[in-house]
Amino acid sequence: MGVKELMHMTRDEVAAAVQEFPVAVLPLGATEQHGHHLPLGVDIFLAEGISRKVCEQTGALLLPTMPFGYSWVWRDIPGTVSLRQEHVEMVIKDVAHSVSRYGIKLLVLVNGHDANNSSMKYAARELMDELEMPVVYLFYPGMERMLDEVCQSPTWHGMIHACEFETSLMLALKPEWVQMEKAVREYPEKPALYGKSTISLGSMSKSGVYGDATLATREKGEKMLQYFVEEMSALVREAYRETLKNR
Template structure:
C-alpha cells in the first residue's frame, strides 16, 4: 500500500489517518548543486527519507515542498527562493488544514539546511494549537554520522553538493548523478558571508562546497539507514507519548 497522500483517494487517506494520525511533509528546495547534481537534490533526499520513515511508522507522506529559502543562490540558473515568512505561512496553513482531517502530528523532514529557522518558527506558532503539533527533523546527529562515514571535512560545518549529499544521492537516485563532473572545492572562508550578507553563490566557482569526488553509494546507504532509524525512533517516541 502506498504511503504517499498524492496517490490516495479521500477515503483511503481518511482511513490511514484514522489508523495513524501522523503526516510527513518533506521540506526541500530548488537550487544549484554543482555540475554533477540536479537542482532538486534537497527535494529528492527529503522525499526518500520521508517514504522510508512512513513505511516503518505508518505515517502518510504529503507532496514535497519544492521551494525553500535559497537566497544565497539567487543568481544561479534554476534556483528558486521563497521569503522565510512565506514558507513559514505555508507550513502553518498545511498543518491547520490537516488538523481538520484528524492529523495530530505533522513531521517536517528537511533536506535543506536553510529551512531550519523557518521550520522552528512554524512549530512555535502552532505549539499551542489544541489539535496539531509540528515537529522538525533534519539529519539526526549529522556531525557524528559524517565523521564515521565520510572521508572529507565539511566546508566550515556546511554541507552542499559535497561528499555527503552526493553519497546520499548515489544511494537513492544514482541515475541523476554524473560523477564524471564531480569536483573538490573549498572556497576561502569569507567574512562577507559569515559576518555580513554575501551570498554563497559569490564564493564558489563550481557550486560545490567540499569534496564530491569521494562520494559512494555505499556511504550514502549506510548514512540513510542511520537517519531513517533515528527519525523513526523520534516519531514513535513523540506519538507514543501523546497517546
C-alpha cells in the same frame, strides 16, 4: 508495510489511514544549484526519499513534497526558485492547519535544505499556540556522527552542500541523476565578513560545491541513509507516544 502516499489515495483511503495512524510527514526541499554534477532537485529527492522510507517503517501518511525553499544565496543561478523565509514558514503553518482539521494528531517535517531550518523552528513554535497538534521538525538527526564515521572529507565550516555527504546520499537514492565524472573538490576561502553581512555562498564558490564530492560513493550513502531512516522513525514513534500521553 506499504507507503500511504496521499497524492495517490482517494478521500476514503486517506480517512481510513488517519484513523489507523494519525501521523503525517511533510518533506521540505528546495530548487537550487548543487554543483555541475547534481541536479537542482537534490534537496527534494533527499527529503522525499528519506520521508518515504520513514513512512514505510512507521505507517505515517506521506504528504506531497514542498519543492521550493529559501534559496536566496543562489537566486542568480539559472533554475533557482526561492521563496521568502516568511513564506516558507507560512506554507508550513497552512499545511499544519489543513491536516489538523481532519484528524492528524502529529505533523512531522523532514527537511532536506539547511536554510529551511529557521522556518521550521518558528512555524512549530507559533503552531504550538494555535493548534493542539504538535509539530516535530527533523534535519538529518545525528549528522555529525555520520560525517565522522562515514565521510572521509571535512565539511566547509560545518556546512553540507553538493559535497561528499549529499552526493553519497544521492548515489544511494537517485544514482541516475548523479554525474560523478563532473564531481569536484572545492573549499572556498571564507571572508571575514561572511555570516556578518550579505556576502553569500553564491559569490564564493566557482563550482557550487562546498567540500569534496569526488569521495562520494553509493555504499557511504546507503549506510547514512539506513541510519537516518532508523533515527527518524524512532523519533516519530517517540513523538506519537508523547502525543498520546498529553491528549
